[in-house]
Amino acid sequence: MPDKYIIFSGRPNAGKSTTIRALTGVKVPVGKKPGTTTKLNKYQIATGLYLVDMPGYGRKIGAGKNWEDTTKNKILDFIQEEADNIVAAIHVFNINTFIEVEQRLAKKGFISVDVEMIQYIAENLGEYPFIAANKIDKGKEQDVLRNVGAFLESLTDGDPDAAVDYLYAISAKNKIGTGAMKNKLVQRLIKKGFTNPFERVNR
Ligand code: GDP
Numbered sequence: 001m002p003d004k005y006i007i008f009s010g011r012p013n014a015g016k017s018t019t020i021r022a023l024t025g026v027k028v029p030v031g032k033k034p035g036t037t038t039k040l041n042k043y044q045i046a047t048g049l050y051l052v053d054m055p056g057y058g059r060k061i062g063a064g065k066n067w068e069d070t071t072k073n074k075i076l077d078f079i080q081e082e083a084d085n086i087v088a089a090i091h092v093f094n095i096n097t098f099i100e101v102e103q104r105l106a107k108k109g110f111i112s113v114d115v116e117m118i119q120y121i122a123e124n125l126g127e128y129p130f131i132a133a134n135k136i137d138k139g140k141e142q143d144v145l146r147n148v149g150a151f152l153e154s155l156t157d158g159d160p161d162a163a164v165d166y167l168y169a170i171s172a173k174n175k176i177g178t179g180a181m182k183n184k185l186v187q188r189l190i191k192k193g194f195t196n197p198f199e200r201v202n203r
């Protein structure tokens with residue numbers, strides 16, 4: 001049997017490492033200088049099952065377009081080549097700045113990097129990844145809801161119901177909403193034949 005993967009993606013500083021710790025107990029380093037990792041870091045969590053911590057990708061201050069492209073290509077290639085072996089995918093992003101960033105990008109004719117990555121994962125896996133709309137502790141509830149609404153509209157091209165079940169509004173840092181998300185992830189892994197996958201992970 002080929003190795004199976006749980007992949008985590010997200011832009012630098014989205015809170016991906018904190019989310020990995022909250023959901024799986026795997027002690028990936030937190031608070032790294034954004035953009036310092038370019039490797040896909042793999043952590044074995046059971047026989048034949050690996051957690052893949054994708055490097056943060058997207059704009060990095062002081063780095064050329066080359067760096068950006070190489071890192072992004074590594075991620076895109078992995079997802080495409082291993083699509084059949086990816087048993088769960090989780091994309092983490094900062095929900096608070098979605099509308100602001102999207103509007104800024106739209107003026108230049110770009111779409112959100114998060115929307116782009118989530119759509120790419122969905123195209124390759126045939127299903128949306130679990131989506132962690134992170135850092136809800138940093139925004140007022142009404143602003144978080146506005147951002148979630150705009151994000152779902154943008155992701156689904158105006159059919160938010162298609163993705164709403166995949167979205168979890170969380171604070172990885174304060175462990176708000178992470179319990180429900182973890183349950184869903186564990187359920188998925190059990191369905192794929194891995195029993196209590198995170199039990200043996202050191203806490
Ligand atoms: P990564 O670069 O995406 O792996 O992000 P990290 O997990 O290292 O987090 C980047 C920074 O955001 C750190 O200072 C974290 O403490 C902080 N952070 C992560 N999650 C949250 C959250 O839910 N709320 C707040 N306020 N800060 C967070």
